[in-house]
Amino acid sequence: MSLELTINAEIKAAMLGKKEADLRALRAIKAAILLAKTAEGGNGEITEAEESKILQKLAKQRRDSLDIFRQQNREDLAVKEEEELVVIERFLPKQMDEAELRAALSQIITSVGAASPADMGKVMGVATKQLAGKADGKAISAMVKELLK
Known part of the structure; x- marks a missing residue:
């Protein structure tokens, strides 16, 4: 099953379970995939490598934001970023120790x-x-x- 189909199924499950944090992160992933698919010069399809790059980019954005929010003592925003990061990391390949x-x-x-x-x-x-x-x-x-x- 492609990442896009998996994300769509997860979005439905998150909606049914009323999991707001999961829903935010999953919608961000879906938006990034759609942007990549419709990017100029694209053929409407993306490879697994491109999917992985998209997920890594989203995770990096969340980590960077998390650091900034913690430095500025904005724990309310840091919690949201951390919740989204956990969801995004579920779809990333296992990282090397x-x-x-x-x-x-x-x-x-x-x-x-x-x-x-x-x-x-x-x-x-x-x-x-x-x-x-x-x-x-x-x-x-x-x-x-x-x-x-």
């Missing part, structure tokens, strides 16, 4: 032949492609910096 990420990056560093922080660009290019959807860009970057010290 720190040990898995370290192992994958160590392997990439050896295959690229990186030895110093100056080689970070080479490593990041390969890592972001290989680990797309499995790890956050900030986490990859921080780990690569640590491993290339």
Whole structure:
């Protein structure tokens, strides 16, 4: 079942269950998918990779907003963002934990032949492609910096 069909089914369930937070997040996902499908130059269909990118973008937006709201002591808004983030993360592929990420990056560093922080660009290019959807860009970057010290 495609993500769009799954989201539509989840929206119906959230409406029936009167789950307002779930409904907000699911509608945001549906809107993002529709925008991607109708984007100029698009053929009306999106791939699983594009769906994953959309979900990651929505999750990142929620995380960033959550940080800002917490810094500004707006706990009422932070709670809403956190609720939506939980729903969005249900549809994302499982993220790598720190040990898995370290192992994958160590392997990439050896295959690229990186030895110093100056080689970070080479490593990041390969890592972001290989680990797309499995790890956050900030986490990859921080780990690569640590491993290339």
